[in-house]
Amino acid sequence: MDDEGSAHDTPHSALRTQYFRRALRLRCPVCGKGRMFDGLTMWETCPACGFPFEREPGYWTNAVTLNFMTTGGFALLLVGPLAYSGMPVLLVLALGVILAVLLPLLCFRHSKALWLAIDLRIRPPTTFERLAGFLHISGQHDS
Ligand SMILES: [Zn+2]
Numbered sequence: 001m002d003d004e005g006s007a008h009d010t011p012h013s014a015l016r017t018q019y020f021r022r023a024l025r026l027r028c029p030v031c032g033k034g035r036m037f038d039g040l041t042m043w044e045t046c047p048a049c050g051f052p053f054e055r056e057p058g059y060w061t062n063a064v065t066l067n068f069m070t071t072g073g074f075a076l077l078l079v080g081p082l083a084y085s086g087m088p089v090l091l092v093l094a095l096g097v098i099l100a101v102l103l104p105l106l107c108f109r110h111s112k113a114l115w116l117a118i119d120l121r122i123r124p125p126t127t128f129e130r131l132a133g134f135l136h137i138s139g140q141h142d143s
Pocket residue numbers: 028029030031032033034046047048049050051
């Protein structure tokens with residue numbers, strides 16, 4: 001099946017897994033065409049379909065939590081065994097601090113994209129959000 005099939009020819013369950021595939025590629029989970037980020041900066045709305053990425057105030061709090069939990073857990077899995085390997089404690093601590101700083105920075109874009117995909121899986125785009133996106137896109141062409 002075509003990954004970027006339109007909503008009209010895609011079964012509902014396949015459309016929902018598309019959110020995650022698109023998010024992993026840092027594309028708009030709704031349309032799959034627009035990029036979510038310009039470098040490290042997130043667009044407010046999808047450049048292709050106009051879908052507003054921040055669905056409500058404080059929306060990214062859960063993305064930060066997701067990022068902290070996954071990268072923190074991953075850092076513990078990497079550094080934890082080293083603590084029992086006979087390595088000097090300061091070296092293990094230094095590695096842990098470096099991983100604890102670098103991993104969240106490297107993963108924050110994917111955390112935001114995956115959080116949006118999870119949320120869209122639970123709460124599909126509303127008519128209002130689609131209309132707001134349409135008006136945003138058509139407003140760009142009027143000016
Ligand atoms: Zn889009």
